[in-house]
Amino acid sequence: MAGAFSLREVLAAFQACVTERREVxxxxxxxxxxxLIRFLHTLGAIFSFISKDAVAKVQLMEDYCRGEQREQYVSLQAMVRYELAQGLLDAPGRPDSGCRTVLRLHRALRWxxxxxxxxxxxxxxSRTSTICTDSYNxxxxxxxxxxxxxxxxVAFRTLPPRDAFLQIMNVGTAEEAVAMLGEALPYIGDVYDITQQLFAQHELLDLP
Ligand code: 1PW
Incomplete structure (x- = not known):
């Protein structure tokens, strides 16, 4: 069905990220x-503006994953190892490293x-806009x-009320959406924590 899209798929992808060896x-x-970006587009034009930068960053990372060095970009751990060893993170004015790009996505994932x-x-x-603003802040x-x-x-103010928002997640009733979130959110937390620890360990949390 055209346009059918469920936030469940997004959460399933994050669930599939973590390997047995705790690599992402x-x-x-x-x-x-x-x-997630597809989902943001369903929230209206103003959210397309919010997701524009994420689109560019995801695109850049997809290029690394398909490029000559693709084997170095299979996991976040491999990427950090490779970019550090190559000195790619030392040069000032290099705003396109995988590490600094993922760091931006990583911070947004926390949101x-x-x-x-x-x-x-x-x-x-509860008001969705308040929840969204509080989590952003x-x-x-x-x-x-x-x-x-x-x-x-300003964009957050346009968000629909909580129950309507749970509906557009396309997971079923509001109750079913809440249950799905309860199941899936620990996986996003896992991805976030592993990434945070990896970047902290290599002192990469402030990459310009
Ligand atoms: C409904 C809740 C959804 C949360 C989805 C998260 C989407 C995140 C995109 C936020 C982007 C805001 C505008 C862009 C700002 C960039 O300057 C900034 N990028 C991010 C992702 O924070 C920093 O990137 P830069 O300038 O250092 O390359």
């Missing part, structure tokens, strides 16, 4: 992002995690200049 596979990580968790646990009459906003924070906050 870039292929499913980027499919998760692709799905998504907090937002969906807020949505899951909120009272039925608690995460990604710290890395954004004022003008982006402002534009983001």
């Amino acid at each position: 596979l870039l292929g499913p990580y980027l499919s998760g992002w692709r799905g 998504l995690q907090l937002f969906l968790e807020g949505l899951r646990t909120a009272r039925q009459d 608690a995460s990604l906003a710290a890395y954004h200049p004022w003008v982006i924070r402002k534009a983001a906050t």
Whole structure:
């Protein structure tokens, strides 16, 4: 069915990211992002603006995954090893490394995690826009200049009420969507935590 799309697929992709050895596979990580971007587009034009930068970053990473060095970009762990060993993270004015690009997506993933968790646990009459603004302010906003924070906050105000939002996730009834979130969110948390630890270990959390 054209346009049929469920947030369940996004969460399944993030679930498929983590290997038995606790490595994060870039292929499913980027499919998760692709799905999320598709979902953001269903929220209207103003969210297309928000997702524009994520689209560019996912595209850049997909190019690495298909490029000559693709074997070095199978997992986040391989990528960090490779880019560090090649000195790709030392040169100033190199804004296109995989590590600094994934770091931006990683910070945005924290926002998504907090937002969906807020949505899951909120009272039925809660405002989606408030949940979204609060989760943004608690995460990604710290890395954004004022003008982006402002534009983001304006976009959030257009979000539909909680129950309607749960419906457009296309997972079933609001109750079913909440149950799905409860099941799937630990996997996003897992991906986030492993990535955070990897980047911290190599002192890459502040890559310009
Ligand atoms: C409904 C909740 C959905 C959460 C989805 C997350 C989407 C994240 C995209 C936010 C992007 C805002 C505008 C872009 C800002 C860029 O300057 C910034 N990129 C990100 C992803 O934060 C930093 O990238 P840069 O300039 O250092 O290359």
